[in-house]
Amino acid sequence: MLLKYLFAKNDEIPPGSATIFFGFSSIFWFVVGTGLGSFNAAKLAFPDWVTGTEMFAFGHMRQVHVLAVILGWISMAFGMTMMYMTPALGNTKLWSEKLGLWTVFLWNIGLSLGLLLLWLGFTSGREYNDLIWPIDLVVICGVLLPLGINVWMTIAHRKTQGIYITNWFFGACIFMVIVVFVVGQSPELFGLTGLTEAYLTFWFAHNVLGLWITPVAAAIAYYTIPKLTGNPLYSHRIAHLHFWAIIAFYSTPASHHLMSAPLPEWLKSFASVEGVLILIPAIAFVANILLTMKGKWSMFVENVETKFSITGVLLAIPLNMQGGFQQTRAINWYVHGTGWIVAHAHLALLGMSSFLEAAAVYFGLQQMLRRKLYSLTLANLHYWFFLVGFCIYWISMTIAGLIQGAGKIYEVPYIDVVVAEHPYMIARWVGGTMVFTGNVVWLYNMWMTAREGTLVPAGKYAHELAYER
Amino acid sequence: MGFRQYKFGAAGVGLMLGFSMCITLFGPSNDFRSGVSTWVGLDKQLSLGRVIGFSYEDPTVSGDGKPVTVILDKDPKTGEAIDPPQRFYVYKAGTKFSPGVNHPELLGPGVEDLSLSIGKIKAADVSSGAVFTVSKGEFNGEEIDYIENVTATRGWSPEETLRAAGDENSRYVGKGKTIYISEGCWWCHTLLPEQTQDWQVFGAPPFLGDFNGEMPTAFGSDRKAPDLLHVAARNSSREWMEMHFFNPRLVQPNSIMPRFDYLWGKTDADGNTIDYAKWRAEYMAYLNGESIYPPEVPKPAPDSEVRALIDWILTSLK
Incomplete structure (x- = not known):
């Protein structure tokens, strides 16, 4: 199907094809990514489980989990939402459906190749930037740039006067993530070394999160919540406060990841202050969305897409409260390098971001397939497995992190900390496995939706139809 | 299109992001540049070689094309005792040099000057290999460490240095960090x-x-x-x-x-x-x-x- 359209004329490709291929790819990578996560968690709880082979060693699989989730699930879900939200908000068609299909095709190939090489041990040894530089160039030129061109051109060819906030975010965030990738590769491409390399590694890691994963996820919520509830966004102006605050502050706090490295002190203090300022866009975002829900709160219970979306928005509250304050020196001293940070990272990626994207993928796939979701029961099962699994993970890792922090401050022999953490490592594995199970259910549910979902009549939204099963 | 405020908006994104990046990218680079290499820093870069991880000389990340660190207690040329035993970093012919040898400005003020003048690091040639060590010298009244190209200053060849050390005094440090x-x-x-x-x-x-x-x-x-x-x-x-x-x-x-x-x-x-x-x-x-x-x-x-x-x-x- 995909291959047929790759060489078809642009006009002959049915609108929404890129969305659908992006959507299913993203769910597939979510299953792979969380499956790897569950496998890795099992290794931390039971170190002799699958042992003695290089390929299945923890150090070979951990980074594959991280990048499968970031570049496979989250970024492809972003691609998917851009493919249908950008034209919908401009009251126009996607600039090039064919380019969109090529993007998803190259993306899957490049990512599979990159992850395979990473798994085999071909690495640059730089955290979150582990892909070797030829693969990074594929990501920049084969994935991000075509995606950006499609989005920018669609916005330029819009038939509306204004640009809605979601498209402001999409357009700017793709531009920024391309800049971040190019600068992030500079140590490998131009041989930068030493502290410069260390700083740029975390500059990249921070900005991929701060300028791509969290703002684009928020931008998605600005679309899905008004669309699902039928309420207009509470305030477009507050949304712009969110947008401009991200642009102005949030490319700067990178060095708060390296508070105990010998970086210049002014840089650490500057990063710490800028890091607290995340509370401005965060409060603007959460308040805006929750006020948009006015009069429609019953949908949080009754409508599964709204349920996912609002859960994501609510998780943004602890996320930004933690994020804003844990990077100040006083708290960083206690939690740096512990499981607390692991819990926080999962709160951002698996909690806030993934819930918002799941809502958008649910909504967009039904919209583009013109089919109603196959089973509400399975969707609810997915939701509860996802939420409960995530909460088990988050809470257990937070506790483990506090234990590690105490062990660090009171200089307890390290092995005693490992012993004390053991029950939480088992809980983390249980939680991760629940999320993985929920995602397998989701993939099945979506596949059945494509095959057997009730057809949605023209002029109707899928969520306006009653479930038949 | 045609609405000017969006052009202002796009320019605004560029300006604000550009300003933020100037602070966080160009600001610290000045501080990093003033870092003067310590003995630890020189020892690390000489024993690890050009780069660890995926590279032209080591595409499979298995530790190929890295220098060997040897610990010698006597001069392989003259037989004179070296007390305490000292580390020498042997770059066989074709092994790429560490970044500080190729770009001495990375070493920091003072270390750069001594490595170039007394250390003669620019005389080293990849095609014939070289042996380096970290020596102590005086710069502006302060004792600092610098890189010495032993091949140029004392005439040691990589092969005879490796032979003098033997396997028991060789340390495969660069390969080891690659495995890490x-x-x-x-x-x-x-x-x-x-x-x-x-x-x-x-x-x-x-x-x-x-x-x-x-x-x-x-x-x-x-x-x-x-x-x-x-x-x-x-x-x-x-x-x-x-x-x-x-x-x-x-x-x-x-x-x-x-x-x-x-x-x-x-x-x-x-x-x-x-x-x-x-x-x-x-x-x-x-x-x-x-x-x-x-x-x-x-x-x-x-x-x-x-x-x-x-x-x-x-x-x-x-």
Whole structure:
């Protein structure tokens, strides 16, 4: 199907094809990514489980989990939402459906190749930037740039006067993530070394999160919540406060990841202050969305897409409260390098971001397939497995992190900390496995939706139809 | 289109982002440039070579094309005693030099001047190889360390230096750190004692000049296991390391570290094939209380990956 359209004329490709291929790819990578996560968690709880082979060693699989989730699930879900939200908000068609299909095709190939090489041990040894530089160039030129061109051109060819906030975010965030990738590769491409390399590694890691994963996820919520509830966004102006605050502050706090490295002190203090300022866009975002829900709160219970979306928005509250304050020196001293940070990272990626994207993928796939979701029961099962699994993970890792922090401050022999953490490592594995199970259910549910979902009549939204099963 | 405020908006994004990036990218680069290499920094870059991780000389990230660190107690040319024994970094013909030799400005003021004038590092040539060492000199009344190209100053050739050292005095440090990177050890271990609290247990935090020319630094961010920057100062037993890598539960029953027995390869030091299945069966018997002692850990072959890894740990992480 995909291959047929790759060489078809642009006009002959049915609108929404890129969305659908992006959507299913993203769910597939979510299953792979969380499956790897569950496998890795099992290794931390039971170190002799699958042992003695290089390929299945923890150090070979951990980074594959991280990048499968970031570049496979989250970024492809972003691609998917851009493919249908950008034209919908401009009251126009996607600039090039064919380019969109090529993007998803190259993306899957490049990512599979990159992850395979990473798994085999071909690495640059730089955290979150582990892909070797030829693969990074594929990501920049084969994935991000075509995606950006499609989005920018669609916005330029819009038939509306204004640009809605979601498209402001999409357009700017793709531009920024391309800049971040190019600068992030500079140590490998131009041989930068030493502290410069260390700083740029975390500059990249921070900005991929701060300028791509969290703002684009928020931008998605600005679309899905008004669309699902039928309420207009509470305030477009507050949304712009969110947008401009991200642009102005949030490319700067990178060095708060390296508070105990010998970086210049002014840089650490500057990063710490800028890091607290995340509370401005965060409060603007959460308040805006929750006020948009006015009069429609019953949908949080009754409508599964709204349920996912609002859960994501609510998780943004602890996320930004933690994020804003844990990077100040006083708290960083206690939690740096512990499981607390692991819990926080999962709160951002698996909690806030993934819930918002799941809502958008649910909504967009039904919209583009013109089919109603196959089973509400399975969707609810997915939701509860996802939420409960995530909460088990988050809470257990937070506790483990506090234990590690105490062990660090009171200089307890390290092995005693490992012993004390053991029950939480088992809980983390249980939680991760629940999320993985929920995602397998989701993939099945979506596949059945494509095959057997009730057809949605023209002029109707899928969520306006009653479930038949 | 046609609405001017969107052009202002797009320009605004560019300006604000550009300003933020100037502060966070150009600002610190001045501070980094003023870092003067310490002995640790020079030792690290000379023993690790140009770059660790995926590169032209080592595309499979297995430790090819790295220099060898040798510890000598007498001059291979004159036979004169060197007391205390000193480290020399042997770059065989074709091995790429470390970043500081190619770009002396990375070494920092003073170190750069002495390395160029007395150290003669510009005389080194990749096609014929070179031997380097870290020497002490005086610059503006202060004693500093600089890189000396021993091939130019004392006429040592890489081959005769390696021959004089022999395998027992050679340390495969560059290869060892490559294994640390490719096996993902840094996902659990950090190389960065924290400035605020790690002094007692994990030792002193690193200094500004300890990293010049290192790539990648692999600080690590997630400490599921002890910090390793000074691990060899706490434990310098090669035998303990071998047991710990083969199966960490042999020396630390509660450890969650994976087994790295596959780093031994196919044969042990005597050339005998290692029978992993038999070893594991005997180990299980020991765990079940059927035997009193665990099976012996095979002695690693001189060219095995684990030997290089332990070389790096015991030489660099002090």
